[in-house]
Amino acid sequence: MHELIEKGTPWTLKEVGTDPEVIKQNETLFSLSNGHIGTRGSLEETHLTPEFSHSKSTLMNGFFDTEPITYGEWAYGYATHHQTTIPIPDGKKMEMKYDGEVFDLTSSDAKDHNRTLDLKKGILTRSYSWKTENGHELEVSIERFVSYDYPEIMAQRFILTPKDDNNSLEVSFELDDLKSMGKERDKEDDPDPRKKEQASRRFESDDLEFYDADMLHIKTHASGLHAVVGNRVVTDNDVHQQISDKNRDSLSFYSKANQTIVIDRFVAYSELYKEESLTENIIDNLIRTLKNVTESGYEKVKAEHISTMESFWEHSDIQIDGEPALQLGLRFNLFHLHQAAGRDGKTNMSAKGLTGEGYEGHYFWDTEMYMFPFFLYTQPEIARSLLMYRYSILPQAKERARTMAIANGALFAWRTINGEEASPYYPAGTAQIHINADIAHAIYSYGEVTGDDAFMLNEGLEMLVETARFWLEWGHFDDNRGGAFVINDVTGPDEYTAIVNNNYYTNLMAKKNLAYAIEWIEKRRRQLPDEDFNVSQDELTEWKKAEEHMYLPYDEDKQLTMQDDSFFHKKVWDFEQTPKENYPLLLNYHPLTIYKHQVCKQADTVLAQFLFLDDFSKEQKKRDFDYYEKVTTHDSSLSRSVFGMMASQIGEEKKAYDYFMDTALMDISDLQSNTKDGVHAANMGGTWMSMVQGFAGLRVDKGTLHFSPQCPSEWERIVFKVRFQKRLIQVSMTPSSTDYQLVEGDQLTIIENGEKKTL
Amino acid sequence: MHELIEKGTPWTLKEVGTDPEVIKQNETLFSLSNGHIGTRGSLEETHLTPEFSHSKSTLMNGFFDTEPITYGEWAYGYATHHQTTIPIPDGKKMEMKYDGEVFDLTSSDAKDHNRTLDLKKGILTRSYSWKTENGHELEVSIERFVSYDYPEIMAQRFILTPKDDNNSLEVSFELDDLKSMGKERDKEDDPDPRKKEQASRRFESDDLEFYDADMLHIKTHASGLHAVVGNRVVTDNDVHQQISDKNRDSLSFYSKANQTIVIDRFVAYSELYKEESLTENIIDNLIRTLKNVTESGYEKVKAEHISTMESFWEHSDIQIDGEPALQLGLRFNLFHLHQAAGRDGKTNMSAKGLTGEGYEGHYFWDTEMYMFPFFLYTQPEIARSLLMYRYSILPQAKERARTMAIANGALFAWRTINGEEASPYYPAGTAQIHINADIAHAIYSYGEVTGDDAFMLNEGLEMLVETARFWLEWGHFDDNRGGAFVINDVTGPDEYTAIVNNNYYTNLMAKKNLAYAIEWIEKRRRQLPDEDFNVSQDELTEWKKAEEHMYLPYDEDKQLTMQDDSFFHKKVWDFEQTPKENYPLLLNYHPLTIYKHQVCKQADTVLAQFLFLDDFSKEQKKRDFDYYEKVTTHDSSLSRSVFGMMASQIGEEKKAYDYFMDTALMDISDLQSNTKDGVHAANMGGTWMSMVQGFAGLRVDKGTLHFSPQCPSEWERIVFKVRFQKRLIQVSMTPSSTDYQLVEGDQLTIIENGEKKTL
The missing domain is CATH 1.50.10.10 (Glycosyltransferase)
Incomplete structure (x- = not known):
C-alpha cells in the first residue's frame, strides 16, 4: 500500500488496476462514515465477486446484538453477554447489465479501473471503461459519500456513458441479501482475540419487515434494538422500464452513443431506537429526510457535504510541508478519526471506528486516552x-x-x-x-x-x-x-x-x-x-x-519508577531467543508465561509520565523511558505513539521521528498486518497527539496552555490549529522556530518552554 | 443424616422408611465401588420413581468423553478439551410385576422398607414387604456388592417370598436406557464450578453394539475409549417363561405361598481400552469371567468378597473405643477411600471417587496430598x-x-x-x-x-x-x-x-x-x-x-510466615459484615474481589508447615496457625483436616478435636451441603491423616518413623496399624499413654516425642 501514498497527492488515495488483494485492503482504507453510519470501501458488485472482498459491511454506531458468553468455567460477576456489532443492510449494492452481459470485475473486460478517495471532500470515486463480449463499450463512473449534514444519508451517483446506440442497459439496486448479512466475511479459523467475535446470529426473517416506499424495519434478536432503512433511486434520463418492489429498484434504458445516463441513489439509515412502537414515527421522519435530499438533489447535497468537509479541514488539518507521503498519511488518519466519533451523546468511538467489526465494535479507554484529545482541541x-x-x-x-x-x-x-x-x-x-x-x-x-x-x-x-x-x-x-x-x-x-x-x-x-x-x-x-x-x-x-x-512505587536503588510492586522481581523476557514470528507474544505464549516476565505489550509507566510531563524531571523520564523501552514489544497499536511523544520530550529526536513515522503510516502501510479488519482508530488519535502534544509539546497545566516544540529536522514546517478556552490558535513550527497566532478570541498568555508569551 | 449414625452400630449405615430426600441422599453414601467400577446407591426401580433419585449413575474409573472447551476469550496454551466422566450402562435396574401390578416405591404399598450398608462386608441390602392392591403379599430382599476379587463384577441377589399361591410374578432386568444415560440427573440451573460439567453428549446408537450373549460394546464419541458390558441372570427356581433379548432378561414364575424365589445377577464391566480391534478379545475375557462367577455361584463369590473386605479392615481399620457414632463415621470414610482408588496403574482417584460425577471425575493434587498417605501406610x-x-x-x-x-x-x-x-x-x-x-x-x-x-x-x-x-x-x-x-x-x-x-x-x-x-x-x-x-x-x-x-517469604516484624510476597499488603476480608449465606465466597464474589483481600479458602502456609513439622519451632507454627486461622473460611473441604492436625501438634486440643469432628462426619452429615454430588474423597483421606498424622503425630524424618501422640481426652482409646519398611506396627493410644506393637517384620527403632523406642 505504500506506493499508494508516494504516488498520490497529499489529499487523495488512489488505487489503480484490479488486483484483488489491493482492492480488499482498500475496503478498510476507503471506508466512509459520519459517526452514525459507516460503510466499507467495497465494490458495488461485490456480491458477484467475493474474491475482491474481505467484508463489505455497513455498520451503525451502537447497533449490536447480544449472546450469552460461554465460559469454560464460570465465576461470580463475570460479564454475562457478548455485545457484537452486526452489519446493517448494505446500501452500496448495484448490478449492471449491458448488451446482455452482467458486469463483474472478475470476468468482465474493464479498462482503466481506478478508485480515488478524496480526503478533502470526503468522496470516493471509481471509474472504468467496460467493453462487452460483443465489443460494445460503456464508460462508468461512480461516486459515493456519507453525509455529515444529513447523518442518516449515504449517497451514490452513477454516471454511465454508452459508446453505441440501442443496447439495452439495465441497472438494479437492492439492499444486501439480508439473511446472510455479514456472513460472507472471509472465514478464517483464527482464534485471535483481537478480532471480532463473529456474531453467530444475524437477521432472520422475523427481524425484517418491509413497509411501503422501500422502507425496511430491522430489529435485533436479543438486544432489543431497532432501526429503519430507506432507499430512493432517481434519474432524469429516459427510462424504458422501471420495476420497483420493496427490496429492489430496476431501471432499463436504451443506449444512445455518448449520451450520459445519471442515476442518483440515497440510502437513509434512521437513528437506532429501543421501542418498537416508535417505528411509525421513525419511518415518517426518514421519508421526510429522503424527500428533502431528493428534492434538493444530489449536486446540492454533495456541495453541502464538501463544504462541511472543508470547514472541518480548515480547523483540524495538520499541514506538514515538504513531506507529501507523510502529509497524506496524516490526513488519512485525521479523516478516519473524524469519521469514527459518535456525535449524539448515546454512542462513542469503537476501536476500529465504523470501518470494521474487529473488537466487536466495543468502546474502550482508547476513546478517552487516544482519540479524545484530537476532538477536545479541534x-x-x-x-x-x-x-x-x-x-x-x-x-x-x-x-x-x-x-x-x-x-x-x-x-x-x-x-x-x-x-x-x-x-x-x-x-x-x-x-x-x-x-x-x-x-x-x-x-x-x-x-x-x-x-x-x-x-x-x-x-x-x-x-x-x-x-x-x-x-x-x-x-x-x-x-x-x-x-x-x-x-x-x-x-x-x-x-x-x-x-x-x-x-x-x-x-x-x-x-x-x-x-x-x-x-x-x-x-x-x-x-x-x-x-x-x-x-x-x-x-x-x-x-x-x-x-x-x-x-x-519507586525503586530508590535503581532510581527507576516501578511499573508495579513486583515488576523488577520478574525475569526479563529473553528477546534474543524469541523468533520474529512469535510476535505478538499473546498469540504464541500462555498468559502465565508472559505475566511472569518483564515484558510489556505497550506503554504503561511512560504513558503515566507523558500525561503529567511537568511532574517529573527530564532525567527521571529519560531513565524510565530507556528502561521500559527495552522491555516493550509494542504488540499493542497504542504503544508506539506514546514512546514517540516521550522521546520527543526527552530529546531523543531520532527515536521520536522513527516512532512517529511508524504510527503515522500504521494503517495505510498495514504495519500490524490486520488493517483489513478495520483501522486502528486509537493509533490515529495517537498520530494527532504525537504532532501536537509530542512534537509541539502542547499541554495544559493549572489552566495555562504550554508548548515545548521540537520540530524534527527532517521537516520544513508544521502548521496546525487548536481551540483553547474559546480561542482558536494557529501554531507554525519549523525546526528553528515556532510561531503562535491567535485566529479567534481574546488575548491569551501561553507558556513556551517555561516562558510566557502573550497572543 | 446424623440420626443414621447415632442409631446405627459401628459397622452399618441403616436407612428406614421411604422418605425420598433420605433415599436420595443415600444414593451417594450407599455407593459401592472397587476402584474400577462404582455404582451409586439408588433403588433398583429408580427408572420408575425419579423422585427418589438425584443420579443413579454407574461409573468406570477413567471412562470419559471429551468436548472442546468454549472460552469467552481464547488465549494461547489454554486447555483445549473438557474431559468428562460419563456414566456407563447401569446394571442395577430391575422391574417386578406381581399379581398384575408393577412395583414402585411411590405408588406401591411397601411395609418395613429399609436398607443397610454393611461396611465390614461391603454389601448393601434392602428389604420390604409389598402388598398389592388385591391384597397379595410379597417379601422382597435384595443384596448388592461390587467385587474386589473380580474387578469387572457387580453382583445382585433378589430373594422374593410370595405369601400366596398362584399369582404371576415377572422379574425383568435390563441395562439402563442407554441414550438418556446420566441425563435423568436432577436438572439444576446451577453454575457452581465445583459440580460436574454435564457432558452434553452421551451415547448415541452408533456407540452401542450388541453382541450375542448379552454383550454390549460401548464407545465414546470423541475420546476414543471402549468398554464391554455383559449381563447374566441365574435362578434355580422353576421358571414359567423366560424371555431374553440382548438388552433384557425377563423371568416369569407362579407363586407358591412361602416358597422363596432366588435370582442372581452378575453384570460384568470390562477394562477400558483404546483399540477397537481388541473388542473380540475383551468380549471373550468377559464371557470367561461371567462363566467363572456363575459357575462359582453367588454365595461363593460373596464369601470371597467378604473375606477380602475383612482382610482390608484387619490392616486398615482405625478403632476408636467409646465413640460409636464417630467410629461409624470414620469407618465410612475409610470404606469409601478404599473404594475410590484405581489399582491398575492407568487410573487414579477422582475428587469424588466413583460416587458421583462432580468435578467431571478428574484427578487432582488431592490424591497425593490427602488420599495417598492412607494407602501408603496401609x-x-x-x-x-x-x-x-x-x-x-x-x-x-x-x-x-x-x-x-x-x-x-x-x-x-x-x-x-x-x-x-x-x-x-x-x-x-x-x-x-x-x-x-x-x-x-x-x-x-x-x-x-x-x-x-x-x-x-x-x-x-x-x-x-x-x-x-x-x-x-x-x-x-x-x-x-x-x-x-x-x-x-x-x-x-x-x-x-x-x-x-x-x-x-x-x-x-x-x-x-x-x-x-x-x-x-x-x-x-x-x-x-x-x-x-x-x-x-x-x-x-x-x-x-x-x-x-x-x-x-517471612515477615521479620510480625514474626510470621508470609503466604506470598503480597499477602500482608492485602486488606483483611470483612468477615463481620459477610452474611452467612454469602459462603462459600466463590459463589458470591468476583474473583478479583476475593483475590484483593486477605482471605483463604483453605490451609496453605499451615499445610506447608504440617508436612515438615520438624522444620519449624512450635512457637512459629502456633503464630502462623493463629494468624491464618483467622482469615480462612474453610470453603474448601481440604482445609479443616489440616488445621485440625496442626492444632493437635501445637497443643490446641479443643480445636484439634472440633476440626476433626467436622471432617470425620463431613459427608455422613452433609456438612458442605453437596454430598448428593458425591463424597469428598480428599477429606476422607484427611480423616485418616488426622488420626494417624494428627493425633498420633506419625511422620518420617530422615528415614525414621516418628510419633508425637496427642489422644483427645474425649476418647477412651484409638487403635490402628501402619506398614513401614516391611513391618506392620499396631499403635494403641489412650489420653495417657501410647503402646506400639510390632505385628510383622524385623526389629525397628522409632522415635516418640524425641525419644527412641525399639520395637
Whole structure:
C-alpha cells in the first residue's frame, strides 16, 4: 500500500488496476462514515465477486446484538453477554447489465479501473471503461459519500456513458441479501482475540419487515434494538422500464452513443431506537429526510457535504510541508478519526471506528486516552458528546461496582457498547480499573480546555465523584506501608502484566482522579453554596487523605519508577531467543508465561509520565523511558505513539521521528498486518497527539496552555490549529522556530518552554 | 443424616422408611465401588420413581468423553478439551410385576422398607414387604456388592417370598436406557464450578453394539475409549417363561405361598481400552469371567468378597473405643477411600471417587496430598499404582511444559484424566504448579516408607528429575533479592489468592522437590555408577543452588510466615459484615474481589508447615496457625483436616478435636451441603491423616518413623496399624499413654516425642 501514498497527492488515495488483494485492503482504507453510519470501501458488485472482498459491511454506531458468553468455567460477576456489532443492510449494492452481459470485475473486460478517495471532500470515486463480449463499450463512473449534514444519508451517483446506440442497459439496486448479512466475511479459523467475535446470529426473517416506499424495519434478536432503512433511486434520463418492489429498484434504458445516463441513489439509515412502537414515527421522519435530499438533489447535497468537509479541514488539518507521503498519511488518519466519533451523546468511538467489526465494535479507554484529545482541541462539541455517552452509562457503571462488592461509586466497563461489561477475560478486562481514572482525566481536561462549567458542575462532577468513590473502596490504607493508600489486584495499560499490586499508572491516575473530584466539588461549593452535591465533609477528607498518601512505587536503588510492586522481581523476557514470528507474544505464549516476565505489550509507566510531563524531571523520564523501552514489544497499536511523544520530550529526536513515522503510516502501510479488519482508530488519535502534544509539546497545566516544540529536522514546517478556552490558535513550527497566532478570541498568555508569551 | 449414625452400630449405615430426600441422599453414601467400577446407591426401580433419585449413575474409573472447551476469550496454551466422566450402562435396574401390578416405591404399598450398608462386608441390602392392591403379599430382599476379587463384577441377589399361591410374578432386568444415560440427573440451573460439567453428549446408537450373549460394546464419541458390558441372570427356581433379548432378561414364575424365589445377577464391566480391534478379545475375557462367577455361584463369590473386605479392615481399620457414632463415621470414610482408588496403574482417584460425577471425575493434587498417605501406610501396593498412573501421564506432562515455554522438565496437569490439562480457568488451574512438587513429595514418601528402590531408582527418579527441571526454568535467581531463587505468577493451594509471587507452600515444596531429586540422583549414581541418568553435573549444581537459595517469604516484624510476597499488603476480608449465606465466597464474589483481600479458602502456609513439622519451632507454627486461622473460611473441604492436625501438634486440643469432628462426619452429615454430588474423597483421606498424622503425630524424618501422640481426652482409646519398611506396627493410644506393637517384620527403632523406642 505504500506506493499508494508516494504516488498520490497529499489529499487523495488512489488505487489503480484490479488486483484483488489491493482492492480488499482498500475496503478498510476507503471506508466512509459520519459517526452514525459507516460503510466499507467495497465494490458495488461485490456480491458477484467475493474474491475482491474481505467484508463489505455497513455498520451503525451502537447497533449490536447480544449472546450469552460461554465460559469454560464460570465465576461470580463475570460479564454475562457478548455485545457484537452486526452489519446493517448494505446500501452500496448495484448490478449492471449491458448488451446482455452482467458486469463483474472478475470476468468482465474493464479498462482503466481506478478508485480515488478524496480526503478533502470526503468522496470516493471509481471509474472504468467496460467493453462487452460483443465489443460494445460503456464508460462508468461512480461516486459515493456519507453525509455529515444529513447523518442518516449515504449517497451514490452513477454516471454511465454508452459508446453505441440501442443496447439495452439495465441497472438494479437492492439492499444486501439480508439473511446472510455479514456472513460472507472471509472465514478464517483464527482464534485471535483481537478480532471480532463473529456474531453467530444475524437477521432472520422475523427481524425484517418491509413497509411501503422501500422502507425496511430491522430489529435485533436479543438486544432489543431497532432501526429503519430507506432507499430512493432517481434519474432524469429516459427510462424504458422501471420495476420497483420493496427490496429492489430496476431501471432499463436504451443506449444512445455518448449520451450520459445519471442515476442518483440515497440510502437513509434512521437513528437506532429501543421501542418498537416508535417505528411509525421513525419511518415518517426518514421519508421526510429522503424527500428533502431528493428534492434538493444530489449536486446540492454533495456541495453541502464538501463544504462541511472543508470547514472541518480548515480547523483540524495538520499541514506538514515538504513531506507529501507523510502529509497524506496524516490526513488519512485525521479523516478516519473524524469519521469514527459518535456525535449524539448515546454512542462513542469503537476501536476500529465504523470501518470494521474487529473488537466487536466495543468502546474502550482508547476513546478517552487516544482519540479524545484530537476532538477536545479541534471540535470540543464532539468531545462533549463523547463524555455525555459515558454519562449515559453511569447507571450501568454503578451497578457494575455493586457486582464488584463496591458499595459506593461506579466502575465503568472495560469494553462495552451498552454500558454493561462485555469483556470475557477479566485479567485484561474488568481488572483494568484504570478506565475509571481515564474517563475522569478526559472530563477534567475537557473542563480545562473548554471552560464549559455547565457540564463540569453537573454531569462532569457527578462522574468525577462516582469514580473517586470507587477508588476509596477498592484500595485501602496499608499499615504495612506506613498507611500509604494502595490499590491491589489490578491490571494497568500493559496487558502483558496482569493482576498486580500498585500499578504505577493506575495509582497515579487514581490520585489525579481524586484530586479532580476534590477540586470540582470545592468549586461547586463556592459557585453553588446552597446546592448540596451529596458529598459529605468526611468523604472529602478521606479522598484528600487517599490522594495525599497514594502509593507510587519507586525503586530508590535503581532510581527507576516501578511499573508495579513486583515488576523488577520478574525475569526479563529473553528477546534474543524469541523468533520474529512469535510476535505478538499473546498469540504464541500462555498468559502465565508472559505475566511472569518483564515484558510489556505497550506503554504503561511512560504513558503515566507523558500525561503529567511537568511532574517529573527530564532525567527521571529519560531513565524510565530507556528502561521500559527495552522491555516493550509494542504488540499493542497504542504503544508506539506514546514512546514517540516521550522521546520527543526527552530529546531523543531520532527515536521520536522513527516512532512517529511508524504510527503515522500504521494503517495505510498495514504495519500490524490486520488493517483489513478495520483501522486502528486509537493509533490515529495517537498520530494527532504525537504532532501536537509530542512534537509541539502542547499541554495544559493549572489552566495555562504550554508548548515545548521540537520540530524534527527532517521537516520544513508544521502548521496546525487548536481551540483553547474559546480561542482558536494557529501554531507554525519549523525546526528553528515556532510561531503562535491567535485566529479567534481574546488575548491569551501561553507558556513556551517555561516562558510566557502573550497572543 | 446424623440420626443414621447415632442409631446405627459401628459397622452399618441403616436407612428406614421411604422418605425420598433420605433415599436420595443415600444414593451417594450407599455407593459401592472397587476402584474400577462404582455404582451409586439408588433403588433398583429408580427408572420408575425419579423422585427418589438425584443420579443413579454407574461409573468406570477413567471412562470419559471429551468436548472442546468454549472460552469467552481464547488465549494461547489454554486447555483445549473438557474431559468428562460419563456414566456407563447401569446394571442395577430391575422391574417386578406381581399379581398384575408393577412395583414402585411411590405408588406401591411397601411395609418395613429399609436398607443397610454393611461396611465390614461391603454389601448393601434392602428389604420390604409389598402388598398389592388385591391384597397379595410379597417379601422382597435384595443384596448388592461390587467385587474386589473380580474387578469387572457387580453382583445382585433378589430373594422374593410370595405369601400366596398362584399369582404371576415377572422379574425383568435390563441395562439402563442407554441414550438418556446420566441425563435423568436432577436438572439444576446451577453454575457452581465445583459440580460436574454435564457432558452434553452421551451415547448415541452408533456407540452401542450388541453382541450375542448379552454383550454390549460401548464407545465414546470423541475420546476414543471402549468398554464391554455383559449381563447374566441365574435362578434355580422353576421358571414359567423366560424371555431374553440382548438388552433384557425377563423371568416369569407362579407363586407358591412361602416358597422363596432366588435370582442372581452378575453384570460384568470390562477394562477400558483404546483399540477397537481388541473388542473380540475383551468380549471373550468377559464371557470367561461371567462363566467363572456363575459357575462359582453367588454365595461363593460373596464369601470371597467378604473375606477380602475383612482382610482390608484387619490392616486398615482405625478403632476408636467409646465413640460409636464417630467410629461409624470414620469407618465410612475409610470404606469409601478404599473404594475410590484405581489399582491398575492407568487410573487414579477422582475428587469424588466413583460416587458421583462432580468435578467431571478428574484427578487432582488431592490424591497425593490427602488420599495417598492412607494407602501408603496401609496398602502400599495401591500407593504404587497411584504413582504409576502419574508415570503413565509423564509424556503429557512434558508436552504441557513445552506449551508453557519450558524447554526441559514436565508440568503435570492440574486436573485431568488422560494426562492433558483440563482446567478451563488457569488462575486456579495451570497456575497451581505446586502439583508437580506434590507428586514429587508423594514419590519421595513412598520411597521412605516402602523402601521400594526398584521403583524409586527408575520411574520414581524420572519423575523427580522432570519435576525438578521444571522448577529451574519456571523460577529464576532474582538479583533484586540477593540472588534468591524466586517463583513468580503461581497460585498456591489457597484458591482465594491467585497469581502471586513466591507462594510459601509452592516455594517450600519446590525446594523439597529439588532436594528429593538430588538425593535420589546421588543414590542412583552410587548404586548404578555405570548407568547414566541423563542429568549432568552442571544441572545438578544448578538444582543445588536453587534448592539452597530458595526464597521463603517471612515477615521479620510480625514474626510470621508470609503466604506470598503480597499477602500482608492485602486488606483483611470483612468477615463481620459477610452474611452467612454469602459462603462459600466463590459463589458470591468476583474473583478479583476475593483475590484483593486477605482471605483463604483453605490451609496453605499451615499445610506447608504440617508436612515438615520438624522444620519449624512450635512457637512459629502456633503464630502462623493463629494468624491464618483467622482469615480462612474453610470453603474448601481440604482445609479443616489440616488445621485440625496442626492444632493437635501445637497443643490446641479443643480445636484439634472440633476440626476433626467436622471432617470425620463431613459427608455422613452433609456438612458442605453437596454430598448428593458425591463424597469428598480428599477429606476422607484427611480423616485418616488426622488420626494417624494428627493425633498420633506419625511422620518420617530422615528415614525414621516418628510419633508425637496427642489422644483427645474425649476418647477412651484409638487403635490402628501402619506398614513401614516391611513391618506392620499396631499403635494403641489412650489420653495417657501410647503402646506400639510390632505385628510383622524385623526389629525397628522409632522415635516418640524425641525419644527412641525399639520395637
